[in-house]
Amino acid sequence: MNLVNNSTNSLLQTAMSSAMTRQKTIANNIANADTPNYKAKKTVFTHELNQAMDRQRMDAHLTDKRHFPFGGNSRADGARVVERKDTQMNNNGNNVDIDMEMADLAKNQIYYNTLIDRLNGRFNSIRTVLGQGR
Template sequence: MAINFEKALGIHQYTLGIRSKRSEMLASNIANADTPNYKARDISFSDALAAAKSGNQFSLEKTNTRHFTMQSDLQPGIKFRQPNQPDTGDGNTVDVQVERNQFMQNSMEYQASLSFLNSKIASLRKAIKGQ
C-alpha cells in the first residue's frame, strides 16, 4: 500500500515554507529600518497558504517558441504593511517594535509547525516499521 504524503503530512508541509519566507521578509524589514523610502512588507499567510495548496505559481506564459522562459518575481500573499504612525519625513514605513513582535510570533509559529511535522513523520516511521 502506497503512502500518500499529501494526506499524511497535511497542511504543515506548506506552512514551514511560508513561515520561512515570512521570517526572511521581517528580518529584511528590520535591517532596512533606517533606509529612506523603504516600505515594510509582510506576507498574508492565508493568501500564501491558499496559493501553495493549489500549486498556483506565478510564471509567464510562452506564446511563441522564440520567447524566453521566465519566472515572475511576484509571490502570492506579499503586501506592504500599513504604517501605524505618521511619516517621519524619510518615507520609511518600518516600525521596529512591530517588526520584532511579528518576527518573534512567526518564530514561535514556525517552531509549532515544525513540531507538528516531526510528529507526523514519527508516526509514519512507526507505521513503516510496523510498531
C-alpha cells in the same frame, strides 16, 4: 494509503514555506529600518487575501462552457508579500515599526517551530508504526 505524500503533510509543507517567506520579509524590514523612503512589507497568506477580495468581487455566471472563468473562481495557495499600510510614516519616509517587527519575528518563529514539531511527530508516528521507533 500514502504515509508521506498526503494532504496533511502537504498542508504543513505549504505552511512552513509561507512562514519562511514571512521570516524573510520581517528580516528585510528590520534590515531597512533606517533606510530613507523604505516602505515596510508584510507577508499575507493567500486565504486571507482571498477573503478580502471575496468581499469586493462578483462571481461570473458562465453561459457557455467555452467561456473563461473569472471573478471568485480562482484560488492560489501559499503566501504573498504586500506593502504594509498599518504603520506610521517616519520623518525620512520610512514606515518600519521596529517594535512591531521584532514582535512579529518572535511570533513567526514560534509558529514555525510548532509546524516543525508537528511534522516531526507525524514522522515519528510513521517510524513507530513501521517498527523502527523504540
